[in-house]
Amino acid sequence: MVTSRWTAAPAQTASLRRRGAVLERAILDAALDQLSTVGWNGLTMEGVAAGAQTGKAAVYRRWPSKEDLVADALRAGLPSFEAAPNLGSVRDDLLKLCRQARDAMYSRPGFALRSVIHECDNIQAERFHGVIIKGVVEPTIQLLREVIDRGIERGEVRADAANGYVVDAIPAMMMYRSKMCASEWNDHEIEEMVDQLMVPLLRPYGV
C-alpha cells in the first residue's frame, strides 16, 4: 500500500508492501534461489526473507519451518501436468507423456529436489520424496491410465492392459535407470523404452 500523498512526486519514505500471492511468490522464488546458491544446509529463513526483501515474520507466518517452506517452493516450481496427450496414437501419447515427466524431474526444481534429499536427514527426506510423488509420479500415472484407456477404446491396446503393473512400468523404469545408470532419460532413451517395453507390452492379442 503506497501511502497517499497530495504531491505527485514519489514519497521518500513510501513503502511498498506486497500482499498475498505476490509476496508469497517472492518468498518462494527466494527460497529456490537460496537452494541453488547455498543448498539445503545453507538456506535460512532469514536469508530467504532477505532475498525476498521482506521480514522474517512474513516468512514464518506462512511457513512454520524450513521443511514447509522448501517443500512448497519446490512443489510450486515443478512444471504442471496438463491434460493427457491425445495425438492419435498410443506410441505418440506415451512419448509425449514420458518427456513431460522427464522434463519435470530434470527441471531446475527437479534437480533441486534431488539435491535436498541428498543433503537432508532421512526424516526430512521423506517429506521431499512426497513432493516428487505428488508433483510428478502421481500426475504421470493418472495421465498414463488415461492414455492406456483411450488406446483400449481405439483397439490399439489389449483390453486387459489397464492394470497397476503395466501403468507402474514407466515410473518404475525411469526411477530405476535414473538411480542405477545415472540416466537423464534423453529423447532417444525415452523412445527406446516406449518401443522396446511399452509398445510390445500394450499391443493387442493376435498381433
Add this chain to the structure above:
Amino acid sequence: MVTSRWTAAPAQTASLRRRGAVLERAILDAALDQLSTVGWNGLTMEGVAAGAQTGKAAVYRRWPSKEDLVADALRAGLPSFEAAPNLGSVRDDLLKLCRQARDAMYSRPGFALRSVIHECDNIQAERFHGVIIKGVVEPTIQLLREVIDRGIERGEVRADAANGYVVDAIPAMMMYRSKMCASEWNDHEIEEMVDQLMVPLLRPYGV
C-alpha cells in the same frame, strides 16, 4: 592351537586360537549380530571383536574400517544365486527367480542392509547400495537374461525380447513397489507381476 600336554586333562590355560576362515566367519557373524542388536550406529569394532571372542587387532587386520567389515558381513550373509531355474516354462522360471530375489531382499541380511543404508550417511550408503547391486540385482539380471534366452530358443518368447528394458522391468518394478508401497513382494504379488506384466511382454507375435 591347543598347547600340548602330557596329561589327558584339559589344560586350564589352553587357548584355542582360531585361524583363517573359521575366525573370519566368527567375526562376520558377530558383525551381523551387532547390526541386529545395536544397528549401524551402535556397532563398534571393539564390540564385534568381543562378540567374536577375539581381539580388536584380528578384526582391523582384515577389515580396515567399519564400512569394510559391515559390507563384507552383509554380502557374505545374503543368499547366493545358483544357476537359472529351468522348470520347463518361462512363467515358472520367472516365478522362481523372482521369489529368489525377494528372498534375498527380505532375508535378515537384506533387511539389515536397508537399515544400515537408512542409518548411515550418504557417502557410506553408496557402498551398501553397491552390496545390493552386486549381491542381488546383478545376479538376478544375469539369470533373467538366461531364462529369456532359453524362452526365445523354445519359441515361448518373442525373438526381440532380449533387450535391457525387458530385463530391467523386473528389478525396476520390485524396487519401485518396495519403495512406493512398502511392498514385501509376497508370492501372490510376484505371481501378479509375472502374469500381468512379464507374460504379456514376452509373448510371441501373433499370439
